[in-house]
Amino acid sequence: MIPALAYMLDFFPFKIKGFHSDNSSEYINKNVAELLEKLRIEFTKSRARHSNDNALAESKNASIIRKILGYIHIPQHHAELLNKFNQRDLNPHINYHRPCLFPQTIIDKKGKEKKKSPYELMDTPYEKLKSLENAENHLKPSITFEMMD
Numbered sequence: 001m002i003p004a005l006a007y008m009l010d011f012f013p014f015k016i017k018g019f020h021s022d023n024s025s026e027y028i029n030k031n032v033a034e035l036l037e038k039l040r041i042e043f044t045k046s047r048a049r050h051s052n053d054n055a056l057a058e059s060k061n062a063s064i065i066r067k068i069l070g071y072i073h074i075p076q077h078h079a080e081l082l083n084k085f086n087q088r089d090l091n092p093h094i095n096y097h098r099p100c101l102f103p104q105t106i107i108d109k110k111g112k113e114k115k116k117s118p119y120e121l122m123d124t125p126y127e128k129l130k131s132l133e134n135a136e137n138h139l140k141p142s143i144t145f146e147m148m149d
Contacts, residue, residue, distance in 0.1 A: 001029070001031070001032055002031050002032065002035065005019075005032060005035060005036075006035075007087070009039070011087075011091065012095075013139055013140055013143040013148055014129065014138045014139050014140065014143075015138060015139070015140060016039075016041055017041065017042060018041060018042040018043075018044065019036055019041050019042070019043050019044070020043075020044045020045065020046070021043075021044075021045050021046070022045065022046045022054050060094075064094060064098075068090065069082075095125055096124060096125055096126040097124050097125075097126065098124065098125070099122050099123065099124055100122065100123065100124065100125060100128070101117035101118075101119070101121065101122050102117065102121045102122070102123060102128060103115040103116065103117050103121075104116050104117070104118060104121055126148070130145060
């Protein structure tokens with residue numbers, strides 16, 4: 001888990017403030033907790049037997065990962081090749097260039113908040129990041145948008 005976590009921390013160009021995992025023991029161990037504490041990253045975990053806690057991860061698995069990789073077992077001897085594909089092609093596409101709908105909060109006449117995701121707010125995660133107020137403050141100190149472009 002530590003090599004995967006170290007890769008993730010290095011891969012993202014912005015400051016990571018939180019890390020959420022499911023309740024599995026491969027994620028919750030002394031080494032992971034120590035690394036996250038050292039970096040002052042908040043570590044949260046799902047509640048046992050509450051599958052809705054991981055709705056984002058589960059929807060990503062269903063809508064992206066399974067479409068590309070399918071549902072069959074992937075033999076271990078393909079793991080290195082698959083990992084290279086994920087790191088080089090799939091992860092950058094999903095995390096920076098895949099169009100996403102971003103919700104907008106609308107308050108109705110009764111004062112009730114509703115979330116809507118109009119197509120006008122569709123953007124890539126990278127463009128959304130760049131559009132944030134003081135966006136460069138969210139990047140790691142050694143990273144600039146010019147470098148990323």
